[in-house]
Amino acid sequence: MTAQPDTTKHERRTPAPPPVTLIGMPKFPKNAKKELANEQLRSNLRHATTTIRNKRARVVQELPHWEDLRLAGEAIKNRTLRHLDSYLLQLEQTLTANGAIVHWAADAAEANQIVIDITRSKGADEVVKVKSMATQEIDLNEALEEAGIAAWETDLAELIVQLGHDRPSHILVPAIHRNRSEVREIFLEEMGRYGTPPPEGLTDDPAMLAGAARVHLRNKFLRAKVAVSGANFAIAETGTLVVVESEGNGRMCLTLPETLISIVGIEKTLPTFADLEVFLQLLPRSSTAERMNPYTSMWSGVREGDGPQEVHVVLLDNGRTNVLADEVGRQALRCIRCSACLNICPVYERVGGHAYGSVYPGPIGAILTPQLRGIGSEVDQSLPYASSLCGACFEVCPVRINIPEVLVHLRNKVVESHGVTAEGLVMKGGSWVMAKGRNLALVQKGSKLAGRVWPGDVIGPIPIPGPAAGWTDARDLPKPPTQTFRDWWTKEHQQPEQTGESAS
Amino acid sequence: MSSKEAMLGRIRSALTDVTPMAPADDVAVEWTYGQRPPGASDDMLGLFVERVEDYKAVVSWVVPDEVPVRIANALADHDVTSAVVPAGAPAAWHEAVAAAGIAVVTDDPVLSHAELDATGGVVTASRVGIAETGTIVLDHAADQGRRALSLVPDVHVCVIGSDQVVSDVPEAVVRLQTSIDERLPLTWISGPSATSDIELSRVEGVHGPRILHVLLVNV
Numbered sequence: 077m078t079a080q081p082d083t084t085k086h087e088r089r090t091p092a093p094p095p096v097t098l099i100g101m102p103k104f105p106k107n108a109k110k111e112l113a114n115e116q117l118r119s120n121l122r123h124a125t126t127t128i129r130n131k132r133a134r135v136v137q138e139l140p141h142w143e144d145l146r147l148a149g150e151a152i153k154n155r156t157l158r159h160l161d162s163y164l165l166q167l168e169q170t171l172t173a174n175g176a177i178v179h180w181a182a183d184a185a186e187a188n189q190i191v192i193d194i195t196r197s198k199g200a201d202e203v204v205k206v207k208s209m210a211t212q213e214i215d216l217n218e219a220l221e222e223a224g225i226a227a228w229e230t231d232l233a234e235l236i237v238q239l240g241h242d243r244p245s246h247i248l249v250p251a252i253h254r255n256r257s258e259v260r261e262i263f264l265e266e267m268g269r270y271g272t273p274p275p276e277g278l279t280d281d282p283a284m285l286a287g288a289a290r291v292h293l294r295n296k297f298l299r300a301k302v303a304v305s306g307a308n309f310a311i312a313e314t315g316t317l318v319v320v321e322s323e324g325n326g327r328m329c330l331t332l333p334e335t336l337i338s339i340v341g342i343e344k345t346l347p348t349f350a351d352l353e354v355f356l357q358l359l360p361r362s363s364t365a366e367r368m369n370p371y372t373s374m375w376s377g378v379r380e381g382d383g384p385q386e387v388h389v390v391l392l393d394n395g396r397t398n399v400l401a402d403e404v405g406r407q408a409l410r411c412i413r414c415s416a417c418l419n420i421c422p423v424y425e426r427v428g429g430h431a432y433g434s435v436y437p438g439p440i441g442a443i444l445t446p447q448l449r450g451i452g453s454e455v456d457q458s459l460p461y462a463s464s465l466c467g468a469c470f471e472v473c474p475v476r477i478n479i480p481e482v483l484v485h486l487r488n489k490v491v492e493s494h495g496v497t498a499e500g501l502v503m504k505g506g507s508w509v510m511a512k513g514r515n516l517a518l519v520q521k522g523s524k525l526a527g528r529v530w531p532g533d534v535i536g537p538i539p540i541p542g543p544a545a546g547w548t549d550a551r552d553l554p555k556p557p558t559q560t561f562r563d564w565w566t567k568e569h570q571q572p573e574q575t576g577e578s579a580s
Numbered sequence: 581m582s583s584k585e586a587m588l589g590r591i592r593s594a595l596t597d598v599t600p601m602a603p604a605d606d607v608a609v610e611w612t613y614g615q616r617p618p619g620a621s622d623d624m625l626g627l628f629v630e631r632v633e634d635y636k637a638v639v640s641w642v643v644p645d646e647v648p649v650r651i652a653n654a655l656a657d658h659d660v661t662s663a664v665v666p667a668g669a670p671a672a673w674h675e676a677v678a679a680a681g682i683a684v685v686t687d688d689p690v691l692s693h694a695e696l697d698a699t700g701g702v703v704t705a706s707r708v709g710i711a712e713t714g715t716i717v718l719d720h721a722a723d724q725g726r727r728a729l730s731l732v733p734d735v736h737v738c739v740i741g742s743d744q745v746v747s748d749v750p751e752a753v754v755r756l757q758t759s760i761d762e763r764l765p766l767t768w769i770s771g772p773s774a775t776s777d778i779e780l781s782r783v784e785g786v787h788g789p790r791i792l793h794v795l796l797v798n799v
Binding site for chain 1: 587591766770
């Protein structure tokens with residue numbers, strides 16, 4: 077919770093995030109081991125994910141046609157993705173006709189520079205931000221900070237993360253790893269340094285903490301000249317952007333500043349306004365487990381006399397076209413960032429979001445991140461293995477992304493990228509054993525002997541050195557049995573045969 | 581090459597497996613739009629009230645003649661001393677609020693953010709209500725005012741006719757198509773502002789109005 081002062085550059089405007097860059101992160105098992113040791117984190121996560129899982133199940137049960145909605149959501153997204161070039165051109169045309177200025181950004185650096193240039197052209201040195209995964213993905217805040225522009229997160233959870241010098245650990249509730257008393261500590265320690273301090277006598281009552289955020293941010297909303305948002309949906313037919321939120325911080329940012337810049341991943345496109353009837357039923361119930369989220373804003377470019385009079389839309393690729401090129405993996409682009417797969421995942425619940433080394437954690441992160449970033453780094457190669465393939469994520473996904481299918485597909489790609497692997501060698505050995513009954517009998521003979529000489533029931537951690545040790549260290553190898561299945565079978569089946577013979 | 585050309589080129593080469601044809605022919609969407617969902621409640625208005633109240637908003641049934649006075653009462657109940665009333669709202673609303681001793685603020689000339697922030701309440705009409713989800717949609721026509729008016733003040737008194745309430749999201753989207761075609765902005769409101777960001781337990785009252793009082797007019 078202590079600041080990380082950066083002495084090499086100008087004085088920071090906003091709280092510094094932790095110094096580790098996500099790209100250089102160690103692989104998932106190493107991260108997971110570290111996070112598993114944090115009991116507070118596990119208890120916070122268990123509490124939060126259990127609550128939201130139960131609530132989601134309740135509101136989903138209210139809709140008898142839920143499966144039809146999921147199928148429709150899947151089909152609409154597939155249709156859009158398979159004709160994405162046409163829909164994007166249509167979106168650009170309608171947005172422009174509505175008075176918006178459309179930019180195309182191939183990567184993070186280009187998108188960040190567009191935001192910096194627009195902000196500077198307005199003479200502004202700060203922006204207020206609506207919670208947005210796309211801007212997290214491109215690390216916009218740090219790019220702005222380096223350009224001397226302060227980016228203020230206004231979503232409560234993002235504010236907790238920003239003030240806590242922390243990183244998000246969940247798509248929907250980035251501060252899910254913090255409990256109320258930790259939030260209180262962060263507010264007391266940091267809020268006053270960056271604006272209106274928390275009220276006297278701040279307790280850990282969530283309502284009072286939310287009240288402190290209201291007071292802290294009000295002045296920032298009222299004075300901001302430029303706002304930055306993402307978008308949940310972009311309607312090609314009408315040039316309309318949609319932001320789904322709860323607190324009203326989104327409405328503040330989308331309404332009060334004179335200039336609005338929205339960073340929109342190209343896969344957010346939907347063909348028609350009517351398509352929203354499907355997604356506005358799927359998304360709130362899957363994400364916050366509500367029948368409807370408190371606020372949804374829709375705007376079509378510039379509305380004279382109402383809201384920002386300069387509206388920019390940045391269409392972002394940043395690896396999405398790579399995902400699109402993979403016929404199995406492209407279904408990940410259907411994702412509407414609801415986070416139901418995180419909340420249901422037994423792996424996520426135990427290790428939390430930070431272990432995934434990406435702004436997209438959990439099952440969806442395990443298939444999206446390696447496709448967006450490629451499988452060049454250790455952490456990205458390990459992500460497709462961060463799952464037990466239990467399939468719960470697929471069952472809850474509102475757009476029916478078959479996450480286990482993509483995980484297995486990506487595991488194959490990782491193995492292929494390595495050529496010969498330890499796993500391959502083990503499998504080769506296994507195939508020799510299994511090739512002939514005689515080979516298996518030989519191996520079993522050796523194993524039986526070992527079982528007779530070994531005292532006790534377990535040998536202890538499996539003594540295999542090298543890369544496999546991470547798995548074998550944590551598992552006890554049972555003592556080999558003194559009788560093989562084949563021996564047992566022969567013995568058991570000889571007896572009745574002999575009896576039968578003597579009776580005849 | 582511009583980024584636009586590069587991105588479109590990458591999309592097209594990513595989609596070489598897709599046979600060129602009209603999108604609708606390529607992927608069939610098995611969904612009939614604009615339908616009342618199966619098992620929709622017969623008591624639509626009762627469900628609307630129940631679902632709006634579930635968000636801890638206040639709902640009052642009113643008869644048409646009493647709308648102006650009930651608006652003034654609702655504001656007074658929440659100790660509002662000044663309220664914005666949109667220019668396009670019925671004159672009777674302005675008069676009733678003023679008659680109750682509440683300062684009527686108009687947005688002409690356009691209120692500054694600070695002036696709006698100093699105003700305690702706002703009164704608006706609305707476009708559509710959704711029973712299943714307890715949602716009210718504003719399209720910010722003249723009787724609702726620009727978006728900031730129904731956002732910055734802390735108390736929102738919202739008037740909706742019983743004939744404006746539909747069963748669920750699909751019927752609402754059908755009714756809102758006209759507003760979208762006119763490029764009006766839409767604000768979907770389901771209860772007062774809220775957050776679930778601390779331990780995923782819902783708390784009402786963050787940046788938007790902390791009090792939402794809905795007057796459901798029996799027409």
